[in-house]
Amino acid sequence: MQGEDRAGAGGGSGGPWAGSTPQPAGSGAAQQWPTASFHGASSTPDHPHAVIEGRYELVEPIGSGGMGEVWKAHDRRLRRFVAIKGLLDRNAVAAGSQAAAMQRARREAEAIAKIEHPNVVTVHDQVETDNQVWIVMKLLDAGSLADLLHEQRVLAVPRAADIGHQVLQGLRAVHAASVLHRDVKPGNVLVRDDGHVVLVDFGIATFEGATPLTRSGNVIGTPPYQAPELFFSGPTPASDLWALGVTLYEMVEGSLPFGGRESWEVQANIEQSPHPVLRYAGPLAPVIQGLLRTNPDERLDTSTADSMLREVLGAPSNAAPAVAAMQPPEHESEPVPAPEPTPEPAFAPAPPSASALPAAPKKDPRSGSRKGAKRAVAVALAVALLTTAGWLVANGAGSGGKDKDKASGAASPDGRGGDAETQAWKEWKKAHPQLKIGVKADQRGLSLRKGKVSEGKYAGFDIDMAYKVARDLRYEDKDVKFVEVTSGNRDSHLKRKAVDLVIASYTMRESAEIEFVGPYYEAGRGFLVRKNSVKHGEIKDSSYLMTKKVEVCTADGSTYETDLPLLGFTLMKPLPATYQYCLKQLLSDKTNVYAVASDDAVLAGYAQSDTVEMLDPIDGTEKYGVAMRSGTPALKKKVCSAVAAILEDTPGWNSMYQKNLASLLKKPTPGVPDLDPKVCPES
Structure with missing residues (x-):
């Protein structure tokens, strides 16, 4: 499993750069502080500590991390205390790769030293010893954001926006130098008493586009702040912006959006519930949601995020109108609210209703850039940011009113007769001109996406079944919209009306809120x-x-x-x-x-x-069925009739099996299952 690497010891209380008399590492820390002499180091009875290059006396360790050593040091030449950190974990670098690692660290140190920005810690010097490259930084008299959150738990939205905006300014300078921080988190953000914010700890920074750096096969960084793409690819500026989004969430919500101690646990929680709930974010909600896009190409860039944060703070902005992150981009299949929230990880609320936001702009056919796509998400941010009424508007949530298709009156057995039932179905169909069907995207032979999500093309036994049901309900193929679901969120999609049906390897189970029709296949x-x-x-x-x-x-x-x-x-x-x-x-x-x-x-x-x-x-x-919300009798009658007709057509069912599954399973047609009479007793 992926391990945890808390470089810089910034994840806990305090940080390695805070104050002129920082606390030493805890007695239980596993980090072994260097005791061997360095190149150019000296020690005397009056100065028993190692001295690097005859100048920087290592006074005491002030932090530990998987990628290097952090010390409080005394600059003998300028008579001041500094923070000094080694960029290499010398225990993790093999002898054969020592020279290459040193050269890489040397380049990184030089790049970091060139960053000059008020929201980025000042780098005084770069020093190289026999087996280490050190960066010497200003030792700041400030507490960490982690300490602040430990004391106050949550911050007011204006203060959180101000801190986030200053961190963003620092990141813009870092990225402009083609450097990636890779460990943005509250422990690496210092907040002075006057409100000034400084981004610190570049001990695991790297170049944009550099070979992904790992330690013993693990992703480098602090797991709860790691972007999803880091689990399978290298870091990018978007990865730092994800970490900023997590930090903003933590400031206003008082918890992490995605729980887990190890990288794989965090990534599993992101996959399961990618849209964290925002109860207290207010006008910061669009910013956080935009930064926490799981697809890095859809994530807010620094320019757009800056404009949005300025809007929240009420500052003038020369940037174009900020992009609303409340709605997903056009090519996403559906706004995906997740299940009801739990303390950790938190799940997503429903997005604002369509009436709360102006219509999204049409996509500019001339724009094929990533930035252009982001700006086409929606221009409603100004409205979303300037009105508090739309902070947490629930889509479809009302006073608990019942569905329109809950009609009274007798219904005919086949679901096609009876005045009351006919009227109920007409009302349902009128309210649902497009049939939204939840499908899975990763199951070859059953339900597999072909191409990009925006193309909406899927293939497999379940997909053929979905089209057959839709046609029997008198929907044309063009009126069928597939929405990707998982085993973990398919029921919430139904309950929140993100989909009308689910036909994606759905196992037959009794539920008070979900009804099933089937089975149409037994695996x-x-x-x-x-x-x-x-x-x-x-x-x-x-x-x-x-x-x-x-x-x-x-x-x-x-x-x-x-x-x-x-x-x-x-x-x-x-x-x-x-x-x-x-x-x-x-x-x-x-x-x-x-x-x-x-x-x-x-x-x-x-x-x-x-x-x-x-x-x-x-x-x-495992019995596969068609799922829908309870309390939709008109729809259920129609689906019962459709599935029954499909199962009665044995040659057609066998054709679907031969086309999609026979070559994979390498066994003859298993036989058409019988429709459960308890589900559709009169079908």
Whole structure:
């Protein structure tokens, strides 16, 4: 699993740069402070500490980090105290790569030293010893933002906006020098008594576009502030802006948006609930939401974020009208509110209603740039920022009124007759000119996205089923909109009316709020395991997983989460939102995921890899159905009729199976399932 690297010791109370008499590292710290003499170092009975280059006397350690050493030092020449940090973790650099690492650190130190900005810590000097490159910085008389949050828990929106804006100004200067900070967090932000803010600790900074730096295979930085893309690729300026978004959220909400102690845990929570709830952010909400876009190409850039923060602060801005981050870009499938909030991680509220914001501008056909796409999100920010009434407007939330399609009166058995039912269906159809169907995007043979999200193209058995149901409901293909869902958020999509139906490997389960029609397909249960792993060798059958208590990865919210422990299997914690996350981890040799549980139809699409194999199936089947909100009888009657007609057409059903699943599962047509009479008793 990905490990945690808290470089600079800035994550806890205080920070390595604060005050002229900083606190030493705790007695329990694992960091071993250097005791060997350095090149040019000297010591005497009066000065027992190591001295670097005859000038900087290392007085005491003031912070520890996975990537280097942080000391309070005395500058003998100018008679002042400074903060000095080594850029290399000398224990992590192999002898053969020492020269290259030194050269890289040397270039970084030179670049950092050139940054001059009031919101960036001043670098006095760069010093090189035999096996270390040091940067000498100003030792500031200021407390960290982490300390401030520890004392006050939350900050008022204007103060949080001011601190965030100053950090952003520092980042603009850093990025202009082609440097990436990579560890923006409250512990690395100092706040003076006069309100002045300084960004500090460049101990793990790097160049934009440089080879991703890791330590023992782990992502460098502090996990709760790491952008999603860092888990699979290198850092960019957008990664620093994500960390600023997390910091802003923490200031106004009093907690982190995504929980987890290790990188993989944080990333799993981001995948599961990518839209954190904002209860107290007020006019800062669009800024935070824009900075916490999981796709770095859609994230606010520094210029737009600066304009938005100036709007919040009431300062004049020469920038173009700020971009509203309250609504997702055009190419996102749907505003995705997540389940009701829990203390940590927090989930997302519903976005503002359409009536609360002006219409989004049409996309400029001449603009293909990332910046242009961002500005096309919506021009409603000015309205969103200047009116407090729209801070937390819930989409579709009212006084608890019931759906329009809750009609009284007798209904005919086939869902097509009866005046009351006919009228109810007409009203439902009129209110839903577009049928929004939740699908999964990562299941070959069942439901797989083809191309970009904006193209809206999907293929698989579930997709063919979705179109057949829609056509029976008298929707044309062009009126069907697919919205990507996961096992973890599909029910919340239905409850919050982000989708009308879900036809994406949805297991039949009883629920007071969700109803199902089906099954339209029955899949087998199985495991996908890593071949010849160092830890487990060749796993031949599922009994090995039970006896050796091998942690099994599966999707949160799936039936496997409930059923596997009852069968004696051990699940990893926490569970991710998607099977795709499990499979990515299984295919990586840098994680401890050795087995994934899912349906055979899902696993078969990934079993083509030479590094994994499927085990023999276990008992039980997974029944796929069409899901919808409870209290929509007119819709349910129509779906019952549609599914029944599809299952009655045996040649057509077999054709769908042969087209999508036969080659993957390598077995003949399993047979058309029977529609559950308890679900559609008269269909």
